[in-house]
Amino acid sequence: MKVKQTTLFSMLILLSITACHKAANNTTTNTANTITPTSSQVIADFCTHVAAPDYTDMYNNAITFQNAEATFYVNPNDNDLNTMRASWKAMRAAYESAEGFLIGPISTQDLDPDIDTWPVEQNELDSILNGSTPLDVTYVSNLQSSLKGFHPVEYLIFGTTAAATAASFTVTTTLPTGPRKKEYLHALTANMVSIVSQIKDSYVVGSSNDYATVLNTAGANSIYPTPKAALLDLVVAMSGICEEVGGSASDGKINSVYTTQDVTLQESFFSDNSWNDFTNNIAGIKNVYMATYKSSANGHSMHDLVSAKNISLDNTIQSKLNAAINAFSNAHLPFGQSVVSERTQVQNIMNAIRDLQDVLDDGTPNNKHDLADFMNLYVAD
């Protein structure tokens, strides 16, 4: 069909005019709608259904650890050593899932560095053990963060190339001597429980570092000008742990070991607990999204917010969450071996985490593809 020249020019003019306009928002919106639940309810239930029970779980396991360590301190034995190892892993599980929402005092009050600094200062630790300085709680508390917290404890109870045994805590003929290791572990444990207690308190209303109240009063405090700002902060934290673990072609925790095949670069090297760390990191994101922790009932959640407006996005987010979590089950070897012998599975895990990150916050504002954009668009307050 031949188009008349005048029509063509008219079209050109129209094109020129319309090209100036921003693309119309093709997302159906209803400004009269109010979101059910409210953003404040989602924040409140994040505190009570996710953060508080998660950190309480960690604290309870720290107490279990401390009780076992107390009897081990008097009489080193394999049973208590095994209890310590199990409760250490349980503490780590709770802590790593809480890294799905790394905001507030955990990151602003040096609690994360104090409890989770890596790598361990092995040379210094060995020097201290081989020395004669009294190893009380005050001494250990004043040490640098690479000499206290989870990983020095891990170093002592799991050992390095030779697995730690209860008997190694009684040997006096070789350095470091067992009694020095035992003293250090005793002081380390007290320090660790103290830090874990402070972390737990950050979601205890009325405590000195109460962040639950900060979140619940979003819109009426100087930290969060609106509840939306608090929700977005959580979304960014959820996305951030994806980056840290899955590392989109970067220096992520998996990728750095995968690329170099150097197992000493893994964070939980002594216990070879890295797969559990990573799985719990991603499970923690799901906890926040669904407003639940372990078997507790779901609270008002981000999932509720999203599904009320965009079921497709909600399905996508849940699908990516499950895909990332399930991807870990395809790696059957310890992490240090997987990066050598199960490279396809490891690559698939990283891909799944990056896919998840893309639907949480793909880094492009307002393209309406991810959870952050959804919050920006639909959360009114």
Added chain:
Amino acid sequence: MVIVNSKYFYVLAVVLFFSTSCRKAKDFPESEQDPRLSGGSQTTFNNGSGAFDQSFFGLNAHDQLIHDIGDTKFSSAFVTAPAHVNPGIGPLFNNISCGSCHPSQGSGSPPQAGQNAGLESFFLLLSNGGVDARGAPADVPGFGNQLQNNSSYGKQKEGDYNVTYTNQTFTYPDGTTAILRAPTYNIVNTYLPFPANTKVSPRMAPSVFGLGLLENIGDATIIAMSTQAQTDTNMIAGLPNYVWDVVKNKLAVGRFGHKCERPTIEQQVAEALQQDIGITNKLFPNENSYGQPQYYDDGLSPEINDSTLNALVYYMRTIAVPARRNVTDATVLRGEQLFKQAKCAGCHRQTIVTDVNITLPQVSNQTIHPYTDLLLHDLGPGLADGRAVYNASGQDWRTCPLWGIGLTQIVTGQTTFLHDGRATTLEQAILWHGGQANYSKVFFTHLPKNDRDAVIAFLNSL
């Protein structure tokens, strides 16, 4: 000669008119710029806990990888050599990682009052009051130019320090009062007798975003701001610092540090590694204890390889600037108006255009709002440290960039301001100003309370 059909020419002209009307002007007048874009094209709209740790936009995959490696190293603890991961700390140091001093890439805080400092985001610079051959502050024998209050096991730290505060009451003309805390620093437990005449300058770690944009403000632009201010009554004349560039081996315009002590990000990072963490590197190959009894040559220098140093530098160069918030709020706009009337903007320059940079387009020709002139200003005896640094006298300080300052609390969990963190609110920080900033402070103090609050609201929008 080409004859153009007049009918078609008319239509074509209409088309061209509408087409060209879509184009953005090459240079926007300031009134048409988006005031939220503090970092120009490298502005992030993340205004949460991670606001100070967002990558530049538009980095290619390789550059993004280098940025990410630098980010990881920034956060990682360094340990004593030999070690497989991050070796090189000590034997003397102030802290164990970059991130320990710059939490979440934000500013630090002073030590708890009355207690000897431990691992802090804070340290004391020293000098004997003289200058060395290059014009830098001369070292204190046995202590160098920075007090390292931590050491590796079995090594002697240089000493401890603590801070105590004396409260002063400031009374506004309208009768309301504010409490200002004046710090006193005590150096104790030194391993050698501490010279009585030592000049001591307390320093709190600053935030580290936007440094690439500040680095790309041209020398000529900085100097022009200095000369312009000598004739423009709305501006306040500051002086550029000229400091030793260890790469170029000559004096260069200083940009970084509370007294513009360092000319480049590379030198800033390298010197912080050496002085703060004890990690030798290609720019500073000697331990910070060189020449002192604790010095031990382990033969491993440089303790950080060039690639890692380069990644750290690139990371520091490519962190985006958080956008302003509430820019149309009436109180904020009122506060901005008063900020200008008080001549705060005479030093805290609102708008600067960076130089052209073909190697890093993200920082090239950007209109930014850093609220600094990168110049030295006399802020009076109240804030003086008495320690001269090249052109900076004991009363001179670099105009602190104010961009992002309103996000300090959400990012770092605390609010302490000025070079030593003595101010716990923005109001206190203003009231500590003196010297060349005295006019601004007096203007502020004579405002009614609601207008003072408007100025604070404006600052919190940055």
